[in-house]
Amino acid sequence: MKIKRYLDKDMRHVLRRVREDQGPDAVILSNRRVEDGIEVIAALDYDEALVRHAIGVKPESDAEISSDALAEIAEDDAAIEPVAEVVSADLTRHPVEELSLKQMQGELSSMRGLLETQLSGLIWKDATRRFPLRAQILRNLARLGLAPDIANIIVDRLEPTGDIKNLWSAPLTTLAQTLPVVENDLLTTGGTVALIGPTGVGKTTTIAKIASRFAMNNWADDIALVSADSYRIGAKEHLRAFANIIGAKVYAASNFDELSETLVRLKDKKLVLIDTEGRSQRDRDLSSRLAAYGRNADRVRFYLTLSAATQEAALDETVREFSRVPLEGCIVTKIDEAAQLGCVMSALIRNDLPAAWFSDGQRIPEDLHGAARKKLWLVNQAVECMEASHPRVDERTMAEDYTKQSFANA
Ligand SMILES: Nc1nc2c(ncn2[C@@H]2O[C@H](COP(=O)(O)OP(=O)(O)O)[C@@H](O)[C@H]2O)c(=O)[nH]1
Ligand SMILES: [Mg+2]
Structure with missing residues (x-):
């Protein structure tokens, strides 16, 4: 033996x-x-x-x-x-x-x-x-990259088996309906907004996109960009390069006191966009203090920036890390780079974190879309990703990962 x-x-x-x-x-x-x-x-x-x-x-x-x-x-x-x-x-x-x-x-x-x-x-x-339709729909959702718990939620929300004529359209519509999104009026009314999230996910790029969209209908002088990124060499320069294009000013703040002073100075600006550095511990602390500070009219709204090209476990971890910050919603970037979009959709649904914006490229400002009207678009993108990458979901994975909850109450 x-x-x-x-x-x-x-x-x-x-x-x-x-x-x-x-x-x-x-x-x-x-x-x-x-x-x-x-x-x-x-x-x-x-x-x-x-x-x-x-x-x-x-x-x-x-x-x-x-x-x-x-x-x-x-x-x-x-x-x-x-x-x-x-x-x-x-x-x-x-x-x-x-x-x-x-x-x-x-x-x-x-x-x-x-x-x-x-x-x-x-x-x-x-x-x-016994339930061939339900099983096939579950396989389809697994191929989109949806996690077992979320795939099961979607299947459970469908009409009982037998009525399902189409193995794709009903679950995809349900998936789009389940996806949490939040309307935002940032481009029309402005406000003070901070983008937080890991390094490299596209915070600075998204700020440049929002700023240049806003500049189309407002004076450049109405916009202020604040770099709270004291850590990465050139971070401020990166932001300044974008700001120069639209003629807006960049302010630097390396700690909470400087940041709150800067915000007081900028209280007459219509739109203030705060760029953070992506070091989670520091940004969480800074954001928590900032959130407590701005409870009144000029409060800071926080959006977590998540890259769709990140693995689901890492997305969940990021959401958990920033859960102390009162988040208005999230921005999903790099939709064009993700191999599967089911991962990010699962993370949003599981954490009930509504998407405010979707970003699908580097072009400023074209590749930024308000999420509220783009749910079905995202789901279609997920299907396109799947068709392009031909993911295989073998029967063992279905049996071991997707079965447990699925058929108990079918
Ligand atoms: N393909 C793609 N690239 C993006 C997107 N958003 C940002 N990027 C790129 O990702 C890289 C990091 O972006 P950056 O804004 O510096 O990230 P930050 O560290 O979060 O500020 C840059 O090369 C951006 O051009 C997107 O939606 N799609
Ligand atoms: Mg940056």
Whole structure:
């Protein structure tokens, strides 16, 4: 018997690695939560006869437990317990050097884990047979890059299966309706706005776009740009270069006191755009203080800038980081660069963070669009991205990631 230890962030990832390394015959001997995630001890050449005996399945061949047998176990969840008990008991009768008593006890839960993983495949297969439309829509949404929780929300909001004639238009319309957006009157009435968010997502570029749009119907002197970016060399120059084009002035502020003084000086400007540096800790602190400072008429409105080309986990992390700042909404940039738009849509829906603007290129000011009227456009862009990149979503991913919540109440 070959025993090996695996460590990964969650059960699904560990099991995937076990399978890749040892193949489908591997047996999990123990699992436990450790500081870095889940630790699994897996063994090859495990005594399968014992398992068969315990669950009353006759050995058909020397292959592993059949899908049917697993289905039987699935129907009788309690059967899992006796299996584990018998295996455990047997191992104590035949002491195996490599296993401690603790590890043996771990089997109870590890066998359940293994069976559950395999069962998810069976459940998905069964679901695709019983609810083929729902399953296909879920596959389509997964191909857009929508996360499992959000894809399931969309499917749940659709009319009951059977009525769905089109596997795309109904879910896409629902997705567009679900996408949170916020109207903004910045271009007509002005205000004081700060863009916050990670470095390189397009804050300075978006400020240049908003400023040059506003300059089309207002005097350049009505606009002030404030650089609160004291960290990056040339950040202010970058902003100044844009400002020169439209004839607006740039003011620099390297800390909260300077910034609040500058804002007082600029209180007669129609539009004040504050550019921040993208160092999250500093910007969060600065923004929180600024938010507390500006509760009155000339309060600062904060927009989080997110790049659509960022992975979903990183987007969620950024939203969490800035959650202390009272956000008016967000600006989604680099829509033209994203391989899948489902990620950013999932992050917006999950965090209930409304989009105010969409940016799909570097051109100033053409590539900036008010989000409120562009929901369907974004969804169409998501479909175009998908068609261009042909993402593959295999059935194992569907089974392991998208199944759990999906068919329980179908
Ligand atoms: N393709 C694309 N590039 C963008 C977009 N918005 C900004 N950029 C580019 O991204 C880079 C970083 O932008 P910048 O405004 O300096 O980001 P900041 O660090 O957040 O201020 C620049 O090269 C921009 O031209 C967009 O919507 N699409
Ligand atoms: Mg910048």
